[in-house]
Amino acid sequence: MTVFVPAYDVEAPKCLPACRKIVEVHRRFDVPATFFIVGKMLEANPSEYRELLSDSAFEVASHSYSHKMLRDHPICGPAASTEQVKTEIFKGKALVENVFNRLCLGLRPGCGFVDGLKGAPELLRLVSEAGYRYVSSMLWGPDFSMPAPLNQPFTYSSEGYPNLWEFPGHGWHENVFKISSAKARRILLFPPLYPEMVPSSFVKTPLEEFRFNNRPMIDRAMSEHAMYVSLVWHPWSLNAFDPEMKMLEMTFEYLKKLGVQSMSFSEVLSLISK
Numbered sequence: 001m002t003v004f005v006p007a008y009d010v011e012a013p014k015c016l017p018a019c020r021k022i023v024e025v026h027r028r029f030d031v032p033a034t035f036f037i038v039g040k041m042l043e044a045n046p047s048e049y050r051e052l053l054s055d056s057a058f059e060v061a062s063h064s065y066s067h068k069m070l071r072d073h074p075i076c077g078p079a080a081s082t083e084q085v086k087t088e089i090f091k092g093k094a095l096v097e098n099v100f101n102r103l104c105l106g107l108r109p110g111c112g113f114v115d116g117l118k119g120a121p122e123l124l125r126l127v128s129e130a131g132y133r134y135v136s137s138m139l140w141g142p143d144f145s146m147p148a149p150l151n152q153p154f155t156y157s158s159e160g161y162p163n164l165w166e167f168p169g170h171g172w173h174e175n176v177f178k179i180s181s182a183k184a185r186r187i188l189l190f191p192p193l194y195p196e197m198v199p200s201s202f203v204k205t206p207l208e209e210f211r212f213n214n215r216p217m218i219d220r221a222m223s224e225h226a227m228y229v230s231l232v233w234h235p236w237s238l239n240a241f242d243p244e245m246k247m248l249e250m251t252f253e254y255l256k257k258l259g260v261q262s263m264s265f266s267e268v269l270s271l272i273s274k
């Protein structure tokens, strides 16, 4: 049975007012979520985030300490220094745990990669040493294209870490295909993996976003009997594009109609690692 994982990358000062609106929609629909938060955002507003996200329906995980790259990325830039990478992994986790007084199980590295952390033994060592139970780092299609395919969870056992899970993200990073962020132009693969998800120009309305990203990805997950489907959402971008959060409402209504349950990544982890 496919589940939906609502997940947010909280990474900019504008994410705080956006998260207030997002939390309100989640409460109204009684839907859990995972919030991956950049450590620096927690340093800036610890009590505000604690108050907003302490509800047990919400998982808080790390989006690194300051969003620096853990490995080279052709669009987001080269990897940070070894020392900085350590800070991103360890300090990001510690901030979540100190602010929320609970374990931080997951790490979503800034931008994510095509292969997640495959082929990066030093990163896997650090992530494991820091005590993460999962990473959500596989967020792109082939050759850093979008949308990201419906990859399913796996462990890094072939690289020596059988207890470390990868939870891939799916579809478009929603900020990338909106007119508000037209910088990523060479993002499409030819031939496309999922032609129904390629609009002819930047999307202009919440309904278009739903039609070109959320609905086709959810439908595909259902028809392929995927364990879960999760889109890559950014509070600052959602709020700039759709201040009334109509896209979230449409998505949660659609899931309700289909009878698809939502859960956080930590809930997926406890299901899958039983």
Ligand SMILES: [Zn+2]
Residues within 6 Å of the ligand: 009, 011, 063, 067, 109, 110, 111
């Ligand atoms: Zn990010």
